[in-house]
Amino acid sequence: MKEKGWKECLWGGLIVDAGNSVLYKTGDWRSQRPIRDEQKCTDCLQCWIMCPDAAIKVKDGKIVGIDYDYCKGCGICCKVCPFDAIEMKEEGEK
Amino acid sequence: MIHAFSGNAAVAYAMKQINPDVVAVYPITPQTVAMERFADFVADGDVDTELIMADSEHSAMSCCIGASLAGGRVMTSTASAGLALMWEVLFVAASNRCPIIMNVMNRALSAPINIHCDHSDAMGARDSSWIQIHAENVQEAYDNIIQAVRIAEHENVRLPVMTNMDGFTLSHATERMETLEDQQVQKFISEFKAIYPLLDVDNPVTYGPLDLYDYYFEHKRQQVEAMELAYDVIKKVGQEYGKMTGRSFDMLHPFEMEDAEVAVVVLGSTSGTARVAVRAMRQKGIKVGLVKLRVFRPFPKDELREMLKGMKAVAVMDRSDSFGAFGGPVFSEVRSALLGEDVEVVNYIYGLGGRDIRQDQIEQVITDMSTVAKTGKVKSFVTYLGVR
Ligand code: SF4
Ligand code: SF4
Numbered sequence: 338m339k340e341k342g343w344k345e346c347l348w349g350g351l352i353v354d355a356g357n358s359v360l361y362k363t364g365d366w367r368s369q370r371p372i373r374d375e376q377k378c379t380d381c382l383q384c385w386i387m388c389p390d391a392a393i394k395v396k397d398g399k400i401v402g403i404d405y406d407y408c409k410g411c412g413i414c415c416k417v418c419p420f421d422a423i424e425m426k427e428e429g430e431k
Numbered sequence: 432m433i434h435a436f437s438g439n440a441a442v443a444y445a446m447k448q449i450n451p452d453v454v455a456v457y458p459i460t461p462q463t464v465a466m467e468r469f470a471d472f473v474a475d476g477d478v479d480t481e482l483i484m485a486d487s488e489h490s491a492m493s494c495c496i497g498a499s500l501a502g503g504r505v506m507t508s509t510a511s512a513g514l515a516l517m518w519e520v521l522f523v524a525a526s527n528r529c530p531i532i533m534n535v536m537n538r539a540l541s542a543p544i545n546i547h548c549d550h551s552d553a554m555g556a557r558d559s560s561w562i563q564i565h566a567e568n569v570q571e572a573y574d575n576i577i578q579a580v581r582i583a584e585h586e587n588v589r590l591p592v593m594t595n596m597d598g599f600t601l602s603h604a605t606e607r608m609e610t611l612e613d614q615q616v617q618k619f620i621s622e623f624k625a626i627y628p629l630l631d632v633d634n635p636v637t638y639g640p641l642d643l644y645d646y647y648f649e650h651k652r653q654q655v656e657a658m659e660l661a662y663d664v665i666k667k668v669g670q671e672y673g674k675m676t677g678r679s680f681d682m683l684h685p686f687e688m689e690d691a692e693v694a695v696v697v698l699g700s701t702s703g704t705a706r707v708a709v710r711a712m713r714q715k716g717i718k719v720g721l722v723k724l725r726v727f728r729p730f731p732k733d734e735l736r737e738m739l740k741g742m743k744a745v746a747v748m749d750r751s752d753s754f755g756a757f758g759g760p761v762f763s764e765v766r767s768a769l770l771g772e773d774v775e776v777v778n779y780i781y782g783l784g785g786r787d788i789r790q791d792q793i794e795q796v797i798t799d800m801s802t803v804a805k806t807g808k809v810k811s812f813v814t815y816l817g818v819r
Contacts, residue, residue: 343649343656348589349527350650351627352637 363390367410369425371403377422384414384423432610438601441569441608442508442534443468445576447478448616451532452503452623455483455494459513460546461598462536466508488513492520492531499529500638502628504580507531510598511538514552518559524591525560525654527638530583531591533561534576537699537750538598539784547785548598550699551751553727554760560654562592562661563728565698569606572596574678577611580620581668587660589626597700599785611676619675658729665726682731684723685738687713691720693800694739696765697748698724701781701788705748708793717801724761732768739765740772743804746796748816750782758813775803781816792816 347353380400385393392408394401403414415423436444442465446454454473456466473482481498485491488509499505509517514535524531537553539545553563562582566572572594579592596602611619627636642650666681673679686706688694697705702723709721722738724731739745747766749759756763762778769776779796782788796816803809 340645341649343652346646346649346653347627348650348653348657349638350640350642350646352640353627353634355635355637 362406363409364404364406367405367408368428369410369412370405370428371408371410371412371414371423372426373400373403374422374424377420379420379422381419383417383419387413387417389413432612434608434610435605436569436573436608437464437603437605438536438569438572438596439464439603440468441573441610442576442596443472444610445573445616446506447472448611448613449504449506449532449577449580449620450478450617451480451506453481453483453495453498453505454507455485455491455498455505456507457485457488457491457509457513459488459510461538461602462508462510462513462534464602465534465536488516489520492517492524495531495533496520496524496527496529499524499531500527500628501630502625504584504623505529505531506533508534508536510536511540511546511552514556515540518556521556521559521561521591523639526650528589528657529591530589532576532579532583533591533593534572535593535595536598536602537595545784546598548600548700549750549783549785550595551783553593553595554751554753556593557728557760560590560658561728562588562590562658562665562726564592564594564665564726565724566594566596566601567700567702567723568608569596569601569604570608570678572601573608573610574672574676574680577616577619578665578668578672578680582661582664584620584623585661585664585668586624586626588657588664590654590657590661595699600700609676615675619672661729662731665729680725682726683734683738684725686721686723688720688722688738690718692718692742693744693746693797693804694720694722694742695746695748695793695796695800696722696724696735696739696761698727698761699750701748701750701793704788704790705793708790708797711790712794712797717797719797719800727761730764730768732764735765735768736772739769739774742774744775744777744800745769746800747776747778748793748796749778749780752780752783762813775807775809777803777809777811778813779816780813786817788817
């Protein structure tokens with residue numbers, strides 16, 4: 338995204354388009370990545386409830402993946418999973 | 432209408448005629464009386480204002496910011512330590528482009544405790560991106576407040592305005608002054624136009640988001656531009672006000688400058704005393720003029736340079752000091768405005784903590800300037816006038 342110059346932006350950092358946080362890829366901040374083990378996962382949805390970034394993707398009551406564009410790597414999902422199905426791995430680690 | 436009003440009464444009266452949506456205040460000498468009087472107008476139903484009694488000046492200004500962003504016309508008043516306590520949020524008001532009008536009854540800062548006039552309070556806030564207008568007398572204090580509404584709310588400006596007047600010297604002195612009719616004031620200021628108000632729930636907006644190295648600089652640059660554009664707006668509003676009242680206003684008000692060889696630059700109530708001193712010294716054959724600096728922010732650097740270039744010596748009177756700096760705040764700016772000109776600019780710091788400034792002292796300043804003009808030599812660039 339090309340950054341605007343001072344003549345083009347609204348004053349004071351005013352945001353007039355509601356719901357634009359989707360444009361902000363908070364996944365950039367991540368230093369650790371949650372990896373879900375599909376074998377251990379029971380689709381209890383605890384991680385989905387607790388994830389502060391709505392990064393756990395669910396379809397028809399089942400976990401279908403983690404949205405790494407927005408997952409900040411906070412590790413809450415890993416902590417709350419009652420079945421140890423999520424493991425946090427350093428970014429860059431295989 | 433003609434009244435005998437103190438500065439405080441004039442402020443309250445102007446606010447009553449403006450009838451702002453919200454006023455958030457905290458009492459502090461010497462502006463408390465203005466707010467007491469305004470509270471009477473609220474209690475008597477003379478205005479529609481929501482009056483918020485805040486628990487500190489920091490809160491008062493914060494309330495003003497919220498109300499302004501919500502979409503209201505907002506005013507307040509403070510002085511001295513009150514303004515100092517607002518310091519943090521002054522910047523928030525300006526950065527969010529809240530056209531708040533604040534009357535400041537200039538008073539010294541503690542310690543030791545002093546309730547009398549100097550300009551340390553306003554000068555301490557000079558970098559906060561508030562427009563600063565200084566009044567010479569009660570009439571001007573009233574006139575400035577009415578004009579401030581138009582200036583602050585102008586779409587090219589949208590910055591808060593601080594209308595200053597000297598504590599006690601003006602706030603508690605009763606002078607003859609004229610007011611406009613209520614309808615005239617309402618017509619002049621016209622209806623408040625909120626831009627991106629928070630209460631417009633159909634068009635939700637976010638104010639004050641996190642703004643880091645990627646955009647903060649751009650937003651600051653915009654404030655510079657708003658100050659630049661304010662020049663023109665202040666001048667036009669001053670002229671328009673003149674057409675209505677016979678009292679025109681500008682950035683600078685020169686006196687006897689046409690053939691002047693030396694000049695005095697001053698702001699606030701001392702301008703009146705200085706004018707008398709200039710007249711007296713002209714009788715003695717010194718070609719002296721006076722420049723009253725009415726608007727300190729935006730600083731009228733180009734006009735000031737035009738007015739003062741060709742002078743042999745210029746004395747800048749500062750009613751506050753910038754400890755450790757080369758002279759007071761007004762001096763620094765006047766001197767930089769004259770950079771490259773062959774003018775000796777010297778500084779007189781006077782009147783701290785309400786110390787009286789007398790006509791004979793300003794006459795002495797003028798005599799000094801005349802000596803500098805003749806000899807081309809400056810004995811001292813910064814003089815503390817009236818200190819023992
Ligand atoms: S690490 Fe944090 S942000 Fe990422 S999916 Fe888990 S809970 Fe959500
Ligand atoms: S908390 Fe664990 S078991 Fe439950 S849905 Fe999430 S990953 Fe699967």
